[in-house]
Amino acid sequence: MSSELWKEALRYFPGGVNSPVRAAVKPYPFYVSYGKGAYIYTEDGNSLIDYVLGYGPLILGHANEYVKEKVIEQIEKGWLFGIPSRVEIELAKKISLHMPSIEKIRFVNSGTEATMNAIRLARGYTKRDKILKFNGNYHGAHDYALVDAGSAASEFGVPNSEGIPEEVLKTVIVCEYNDLQCVEKKLKNEDVAAVIVEPVMGNMGVIPPEKDFLKGLREITSTYNTLLIFDEVITGFRLSMGGAQEYFGVTADLTTLGKIIGGGFPIGAFGGKREIMDMLTPSGKVFNAGTFNANPISMSAGLATLEVMERENVIEKTTYVAEKVTEELERIKYPHVINRVKNMFQIFFGVEKVSNATEARRAKKEVYLQFQINLMKNGVYFPPSQFESVFTSLAHYDDNIISDTILAIKKSSELS
Numbered sequence: 525m526s527s528e529l530w531k532e533a534l535r536y537f538p539g540g541v542n543s544p545v546r547a548a549v550k551p552y553p554f555y556v557s558y559g560k561g562a563y564i565y566t567e568d569g570n571s572l573i574d575y576v577l578g579y580g581p582l583i584l585g586h587a588n589e590y591v592k593e594k595v596i597e598q599i600e601k602g603w604l605f606g607i608p609s610r611v612e613i614e615l616a617k618k619i620s621l622h623m624p625s626i627e628k629i630r631f632v633n634s635g636t637e638a639t640m641n642a643i644r645l646a647r648g649y650t651k652r653d654k655i656l657k658f659n660g661n662y663h664g665a666h667d668y669a670l671v672d673a674g675s676a677a678s679e680f681g682v683p684n685s686e687g688i689p690e691e692v693l694k695t696v697i698v699c700e701y702n703d704l705q706c707v708e709k710k711l712k713n714e715d716v717a718a719v720i721v722e723p724v725m726g727n728m729g730v731i732p733p734e735k736d737f738l739k740g741l742r743e744i745t746s747t748y749n750t751l752l753i754f755d756e757v758i759t760g761f762r763l764s765m766g767g768a769q770e771y772f773g774v775t776a777d778l779t780t781l782g783k784i785i786g787g788g789f790p791i792g793a794f795g796g797k798r799e800i801m802d803m804l805t806p807s808g809k810v811f812n813a814g815t816f817n818a819n820p821i822s823m824s825a826g827l828a829t830l831e832v833m834e835r836e837n838v839i840e841k842t843t844y845v846a847e848k849v850t851e852e853l854e855r856i857k858y859p860h861v862i863n864r865v866k867n868m869f870q871i872f873f874g875v876e877k878v879s880n881a882t883e884a885r886r887a888k889k890e891v892y893l894q895f896q897i898n899l900m901k902n903g904v905y906f907p908p909s910q911f912e913s914v915f916t917s918l919a920h921y922d923d924n925i926i927s928d929t930i931l932a933i934k935k936s937s938e939l940s
């Protein structure tokens with residue numbers, strides 16, 4: 525039973541969990557037994573249509589057969605060598621085919637490592653110390669990212685984490701998302717190595733960039749010889765095969781990836797212009813290394829996922845599901861706004877517009893939570909936090925799953 529597992533977990537893990545957002549499920553986290561397709565099955569014998577999908581990586585749904593086959597094939601051959609293997613080249617080729625701005629890439633093991641290393645590389649390349657990020661953007665759990673951070677850092681009231689040296693904090697400048705004037709002013713007055721941005725914010729709920737925000741960032745950063753880093757850990761291979769860069773027609777100097785490119789296994793990557801990437805060890809003097817970098821299991825799962833995506837028009841199918849679900853959400857009587865970009869979306873109650881983190885924080889979180897709990901009772905799992913994104917997968921592209929979701933929304937919409 526989940527209740528018993530939770531009691532035990534509280535004894536062994538801080539706050540009972542190993543990543544804070546998991547503790548946001550009320551009254552206590554349910555424990556998953558297994559997942560298949562669009563569904564997760566709990567230790568309590570319940571099934572839920574899953575719109576969290578491991579917080580984004582599972583764009584094909586749970587335990588996709590083709591990915592499973594490829595992972596098992598790799599397991600038969602061995603799972604860690606500390607020696608290069610063919611599959612890392614195949615995945616790199618596939619990524620740079622779809623994302624031509626990635627001329628060279630380094631595989632790491634999480635989105636956190638990807639952004640941490642991309643920032644270090646930008647500093648090494650420009651010989652400048654400062655970086656600029658946006659309020660509510662989440663770039664993982666390292667020191668330079670945990671300033672006005674979204675996701676669980678906002679959910680649990682620690683957008684600025686304790687434990688980060690003052691000297692580090694002085695190097696991180698924050699602007700409000702969609703505020704180009706702030707960026708222009710800061711870049712004019714300070715030597716900034718890089719601007720790092722989530723091209724669509726997926727860690728304060730979903731917040732799209734305003735028209736020309738990303739193009740404006742490109743122009744301003746070029747003017748001041750500052751690197752532009754697109755953190756595409758969520759948007760890469762989600763908004764389009766070429767990520768947000770293809771979708772919005774803006775090219776970054778460096779891109780960070782994670783989630784989908786590992787097909788549900790641990791992964792991160794950063795890549796970009798050859799001239800910048802060649803500053804990394806061993807060809808250059810900016811250090812990065814990792815025992816598990818480019819591990820063949822994550823490489824195989826990622827490659828298999830991208831192959832299915834190429835074959836099956838996954839982005840359009842997942843977008844169709846998101847359209848159908850948000851059409852029903854629009855009918856909810858309680859005042860709300862829905863932000864959706866392709867196959868990622870979120871609903872905010874009690875506000876008229878959400879275009880930055882400050883506006884997202886004004887939404888009625890308690891109403892969202894009530895709705896999320898109602899949905900769980902009716903067989904649908906939305907993120908347990910207002911500050912996460914709802915995702916759809918290929919496995920949701922099914923009339924019965926869509927109509928069951930719509931019915932669950934209808935039954936869950938009595939909100940006070």
Ligand SMILES: Cc1ncc(COP(=O)(O)O)c(C=O)c1O
Nearest residue numbers: 634635636662663664755757758
């Ligand atoms: C945009 C973005 N960047 C970075 C990260 C960090 O990735 P990871 O959790 O794999 O460290 C996340 C999610 O956690 C993310 O959504």
Ligand SMILES: N[C@H](C=O)CCC(=O)O
Nearest residue numbers: 543545579675676727912
């Ligand atoms: N918002 C985070 C990543 O995108 C959620 C994952 C986590 O913090 O466990």
